Amino acid sequence: MVPIYYIQLEDKNIDEGHNSNNLAGLDSNFKGKKEVLVFSNHATEIKDKYASSGVKTTIYQNENFSVTNLPDVTNTLRKIFVDKANSLIVFDKSNLGNSLGSQLAAVLNVPFIYNAKDICCDQDHIIVNQDIGKTQALRKVTLDDKAVISLSCNGVVSHSKNEVDIIDWECAGTNAAAYVPEANSDNDLAYAKVIVAGGKGLGSPDKFKPLATLAQKLNASVGATKAVTDQGWIDKNRMIGISNLSVAPDVYYAFGISGAVQHTAGMTKSKCVIAVNTDEAAPIFKLANYGIVGDANQVIKQLNELL
Numbered sequence: 001m002v003p004i005y006y007i008q009l010e011d012k013n014i015d016e017g018h019n020s021n022n023l024a025g026l027d028s029n030f031k032g033k034k035e036v037l038v039f040s041n042h043a044t045e046i047k048d049k050y051a052s053s054g055v056k057t058t059i060y061q062n063e064n065f066s067v068t069n070l071p072d073v074t075n076t077l078r079k080i081f082v083d084k085a086n087s088l089i090v091f092d093k094s095n096l097g098n099s100l101g102s103q104l105a106a107v108l109n110v111p112f113i114y115n116a117k118d119i120c121c122d123q124d125h126i127i128v129n130q131d132i133g134k135t136q137a138l139r140k141v142t143l144d145d146k147a148v149i150s151l152s153c154n155g156v157v158s159h160s161k162n163e164v165d166i167i168d169w170e171c172a173g174t175n176a177a178a179y180v181p182e183a184n185s186d187n188d189l190a191y192a193k194v195i196v197a198g199g200k201g202l203g204s205p206d207k208f209k210p211l212a213t214l215a216q217k218l219n220a221s222v223g224a225t226k227a228v229t230d231q232g233w234i235d236k237n238r239m240i241g242i243s244n245l246s247v248a249p250d251v252y253y254a255f256g257i258s259g260a261v262q263h264t265a266g267m268t269k270s271k272c273v274i275a276v277n278t279d280e281a282a283p284i285f286k287l288a289n290y291g292i293v294g295d296a297n298q299v300i301k302q303l304n305e306l307l
């Protein structure tokens with residue numbers, strides 16, 4: 001069965017939760033061999049995190065590494081994979097993941113499948129379900145050989161122990177321009193540790209501005225329900241639930257969200273849920289760790305004043 005190599009970038013100068021430096025294990029129908037390759041400038045600090053990912057990990061350590069060294073990473077990956085027949089090289093769907101993935105696919109001269117939702121394998125083929133743009137349709141792509149893939153789904157971290165090897169690699173560090181994280185990339189929501197999500201109860205699109213301010217103060221990412229993305233109050237890629245993203249943050253704030261099952265299916269893996277709703281019978285309170293019965297806009301305003 002074809003192995004999957006999952007590529008991660010770990011730059012200590014970038015906040016966790018906003019880029020491709022969070023491990024998302026591959027929890028798919030894919031039962032083949034999985035391995036994580038990490039490019040890093042602080043291997044010792046991150047070793048433990050990868051040691052409990054359940055997936056064999058190799059950390060390529062060089063203290064000069066920064067995520068602006070993408071050509072060095074591409075070159076090293078090319079050397080690793082050029083002679084490996086039949087392997088899938090997988091990146092997060094972040095700006096970094098996509099740009100590295102497309103560069104690597106070009107130098108290896110293999111297909112680049114963007115936005116994959118799931119990867120399965122039968123005896124002879126690899127089948128990738130690919131999200132098509134912002135529609136909810138899926139395209140099934142069948143592959144016979146090596147390919148580069150970026151994932152649209154949020155992975156699940158396993159907690160079993162595994163090996164982590166640290167090896168040195170050559171990284172010239174020549175492209176050391178400052179990296180400015182893309183605050184609103186899709187990935188910052190998929191992998192965020194804190195999410196402030198707004199629903200129809202916020203009342204109008206302009207209420208997403210104070211919510212965005214709160215997100216900045218909490219180093220959080222903004223999520224939303226389908227009811228508001230359908231109205232165009234906020235971009236559809238912010239939608240959490242069965243029709244788009246599943247998330248698993250440490251803290252999930254639900255402001256003015258009723259808690260419909262199609263929404264909660266995408267956020268039940270949150271470690272702590274804090275809900276604000278005017279209706280004390282709202283279903284969201286059934287899964288909330290903390291609940292406030294009240295006006296969400298007032299609570300957001302007060303939090304913004306306090307923080």
Ligand SMILES: Cc1cc2nc3c(=O)[nH]c(=O)nc-3n(C[C@H](O)[C@H](O)[C@H](O)COP(=O)(O)OP(=O)(O)OC[C@H]3O[C@@H](n4cnc5c(N)ncnc54)[C@H](O)[C@@H]3O)c2cc1C
Nearest residue numbers: 199200201225226227241242243256258262263277278296
């Ligand atoms: C096939 C299908 C797929 C779907 N997929 C998704 C999906 O992926 N994601 C998703 O989110 N939904 C999805 N939905 C829609 C889902 O069923 C709900 O309609 C939607 O989640 C409701 O969004 P909401 O909670 O923002 O709005 P509402 O259900 O309208 O709830 C608004 C809540 O705000 C409260 N409220 C009102 N005023 C205030 C205030 N001032 N302060 C605080 N609270 C207030 C109300 O009491 C209410 O509980 C799907 C539906 C279908 C049929």
